[in-house]
Structures are given as C-alpha cells and as structure tokens.
Amino acid sequence: MIKLHYFFSMRKTLWLLSGLLLFILGCPGGDATDEETTSLQDLHFNYHQGLNKLFFSVQVEPSYLGTQLQVVNALYFGFDSTQNADTLVLNDIGYSGDIIPDDDIYSINVSNDSNYVSYVLEPTDTGNVYIKFLVQYGTTIKGRMLIFETGNQGPKILSVSMPDTMRRPGADSVAVGNLVVTVSDPDGHEDVQTCYLMFQKPDGTYSSGSPISLYDDGIQDFSMYLWDEEAYDGKFSRYIIIDSNNPLGTYTSYFYARDYSGILSEPFITTLVVE
Numbered sequence: 001m002i003k004l005h006y007f008f009s010m011r012k013t014l015w016l017l018s019g020l021l022l023f024i025l026g027c028p029g030g031d032a033t034d035e036e037t038t039s040l041q042d043l044h045f046n047y048h049q050g051l052n053k054l055f056f057s058v059q060v061e062p063s064y065l066g067t068q069l070q071v072v073n074a075l076y077f078g079f080d081s082t083q084n085a086d087t088l089v090l091n092d093i094g095y096s097g098d099i100i101p102d103d104d105i106y107s108i109n110v111s112n113d114s115n116y117v118s119y120v121l122e123p124t125d126t127g128n129v130y131i132k133f134l135v136q137y138g139t140t141i142k143g144r145m146l147i148f149e150t151g152n153q154g155p156k157i158l159s160v161s162m163p164d165t166m167r168r169p170g171a172d173s174v175a176v177g178n179l180v181v182t183v184s185d186p187d188g189h190e191d192v193q194t195c196y197l198m199f200q201k202p203d204g205t206y207s208s209g210s211p212i213s214l215y216d217d218g219i220q221d222f223s224m225y226l227w228d229e230e231a232y233d234g235k236f237s238r239y240i241i242i243d244s245n246n247p248l249g250t251y252t253s254y255f256y257a258r259d260y261s262g263i264l265s266e267p268f269i270t271t272l273v274v275e
Contacts, residue, residue, distance in 0.1 A: 057107040064137040072106040078119025081130035126151035154263030189234035202249030
C-alpha cells in the first residue's frame, strides 16, 4: 500500500503526492470515491488575503466499519475542477493551521504562492474554487467536493474588550469579567454567523470548553455565563469566568468570526494574566 506523508514544503512534493493519489483513485470523481458520505463534515476553505494564506479544514470520523482512518487529503483544483489538482495532506496534530490536536478536525494552512500551490488566488479574483476532501480507511476512500465562491469578503474582528488581568479566587467562588468582541462584515453584520474564542492555557493546552461561543442575541443569563447588551449590533459578548482551578500564568485568547459563506476571519489575539 502506498503511504502518503505530510505536505508542508514545496510544489514538487505536491505533484508527487498528487500523482500517487491519482494512481490509487483513477481520477477525481471516479467510482473509487463515495460522494454520499457522512464521514466528512464541516468542510471549510478560506483565502486569508491579509496573510496570503489558504486554509483547508474538515471534520472526519476516526474509523469506518472498524477500520481506522489513515490519511485525510484536500485536492485543490483552483477554478477548474477538470484540471490536475494539488494534493494537500491535512493533519490533526495541532500544526500548520490545525488548532487543537486529536479533535478529529483535520486542517492545513499553506502559502498562496506558486512555490506551494499551482493555483494562486488574487484579491480581485471572482468565481468558484473547487476543493475535494478525501479520507482513506484501509482500501476504502470517501470524498466530498466543496465549492467556494470567491469575491465575498469575510468578516473582520475590529476590537476585543476584556480584562488583561484577573485574580484567581479562593475555593467555592469565581471571578467574573465581561468580554465584548466587535465584528464587521462588508455584507453587513447580519452576515456574521458565529464568533468564538480559543482559550489557550499557560501550559500550551486549550481550555476544555474551547471553542467558546460568543453571542449577539441580547440575552443575559448569568447561570449560563451569557451576557449581551443589545441584539444584532455587531458586538458578540459573554462572561469570562475564572475559578480556583485555573492555573496561574498568562492565557492566550484567539478570537475568530465566520460568515454564512464559511469565510473565517483572521485571528485576533489577546492575553490574560491570572494571578
């Protein structure tokens, strides 16, 4: 059996992997792939214009009919799904665009550069970009196509208001802070589907509650740590809670917003010191 290795480097490696995979599959969209599959969910592609990066992500099942997952790939066709595709190997080890290891969400960030991909996007491009996600379980390969419409500009996080320092309380009590994230979208703030926070602890691991959702619904319910002053004003809010179990040190907060087209904002990064 041919074993594919992680791609993180040059275009030549991409073409080698592409040739190997196409040798196995025959051709994209052929009989070897199953388009009616639940093995692949939450398919995402994003072109981060500010960073000039391409982001690919998919949630997959760790096994199929008792056979463990072997590899997750994204075939990147650019604007023409009939041409040869770049083959990217996604990872779930918290590296190269993957945020949380071992959460069954496989991702990769690659430079939007001809040294890394064949189909370089420009900020002025319009049209559909085609990506086919593939998973392999033993000899079984399943796939789903994602069609991404370029020309839609994604959301942007303008500001984050939160404490920069909080004191860890004693047992049986909590420290509470207000968290407000202001998000804009060229298509209107009503086009922002979700805003969330990845909370990284001082030891580098992520909070068990991550991703932590923020809301723009005007609901205030302390029992659920929900607090938002006004609905649909582009400000996503909640309470941030620190208790006696939180380790002391510096926490790093990564904020993201996603619109209804699936475009993810660039991260807005802040820190919080628990003392």
